[in-house]
Amino acid sequence: MKKLLYVVPFLLIGGYFLLKPSKPFVSKLNQARLMLSELRGGDFTHAGDKEAVDMVITKIKQEFPEILKGNCLDVGCGFGGTADYFVKNGFKHVWAIDIDPAVINYAKSKYKQVQFSSVDAASVSLKFDRDFFSFIYLFNVLYAIEDKVTVLRQLARVSKPGTILMIFDYSVEETTEPLLDLAGKPMCPIQTKKIKQQLYESGWEVLEVRDLSETFVVWYEQLLQKLENKKKEITGHFLEKDIAKFSATYIHILHQLHNKTLGGVLIYAKRI
Ligand SMILES: C[S@@+](CC[C@H](N)C(=O)[O-])C[C@H]1O[C@@H](n2cnc3c(N)ncnc32)[C@H](O)[C@@H]1O
Structure with a gap:
């Protein structure tokens, strides 16, 4: 009887956790990014969708085929569609990080072959060992990070000599008035006149x-055309105000691309 009394508190605690009503799931996903991913027809939120990823995969397969067997890191993976596409194209070991826990939860539940974690790229060396990766890529992520050198240095720390880094992003020649991204944050595109030096300083x-x-101009024209064609469908899934914000952001980006105050760039670098 005495022994039974010891067990009672544990049964009560266990019972509480079993019967406690679970919190309703509240989506913290950025609605404009979710809309973008729906329009792009995959969990991508970078320019050029699969076409852009295919450009990179083709180059890696032709020039650095040994990378397919090594450890790869998707930095700022978003909803995870890009990392999954790399796995489906023969990349054996793909890790993916994002600063936003909501997108990581979404990606984890959907793509089981990628190892996702919620990590800030600026402290990635706390999560992974030195010399761990053979290939690191960022699709439309660096534009969101003001201190690029800190992040590039951190990426160098978890890379072995010879690791390939791929950066795909918005670019500017000179700094102009700041653009806002879909999350309403100021964009810091790659400065084409500075990036080589920034990479070199960070070990690349x-x-x-x-x-x-x-x-990029063609891709953004196509994206806005898709929005026009799918407006009815989209209106059923998203709020008017989110659609309006989305449309205004991309019309503005396309305008900047047309008048060449914004561009797009693809960079490959090697760990020194
Ligand atoms: C435009 S989305 C691109 C998503 C993804 N690369 C793709 O191609 O679909 C930019 C992503 O970068 C993430 N991000 C921004 N700053 C970051 C940081 N310091 N560390 C990790 N992820 C970051 C954002 O949370 C967002 O998911």
Whole structure:
């Protein structure tokens, strides 16, 4: 009987956790980004959708095929569609991080072959060992990070010598008036005149810089066309105000791309 009394508190605590009403699921996902991913027809929120990822995969397979067997890191993975696409294209070990826990929860529940975690790129070396990765890529992420050198240094710490880094992003020649992104935060595009030096300072040697500005124009025209074509469907899933914000953001970005105050760039670098 005495022994039974010891067990009672544990039964009560266990029972409380079993019967406690679970909190209703409240989506903290950025609605404009969710809309973008729906329009792009995959969990991508970068320019050029699969076409952009295919550009990178083709190059890696042709020039650095050994990377497919190594450890790869998707930085700022968002909803996880890009990382999953790499796995489906033969990349064996893909890790993915994002600063936003809501997108990581979403990605974890959907893509089981990628190892997702909620980590700030500026402190990635706390999560991974030195020399861990052979390939690191960022699709439309650095524009959201003001202190690029800190992040690039952190990425170098978890990379082995010879690791390939791929940066795909918005670019500017000179700093102009700041643009706001879909999350309402100021954008800090890659400064084409500074990036080589920033990479070198952080432990990376530039292999290739490819100007994608004209391609970005085509991609954003197509995106706005898709929005027009799918407006009815989208209106059923999202609030008017989110659709309006989305449309205004991309019309503005396209305008900047047309008048060449904004561009797009694809950079490959190698860990020194
Ligand atoms: C435009 S989305 C791109 C998502 C993804 N790369 C893709 O191609 O679909 C930018 C992502 O970068 C993430 N991000 C911004 N700053 C970050 C940081 N310091 N560390 C990790 N992720 C970051 C954001 O949370 C967001 O999910």
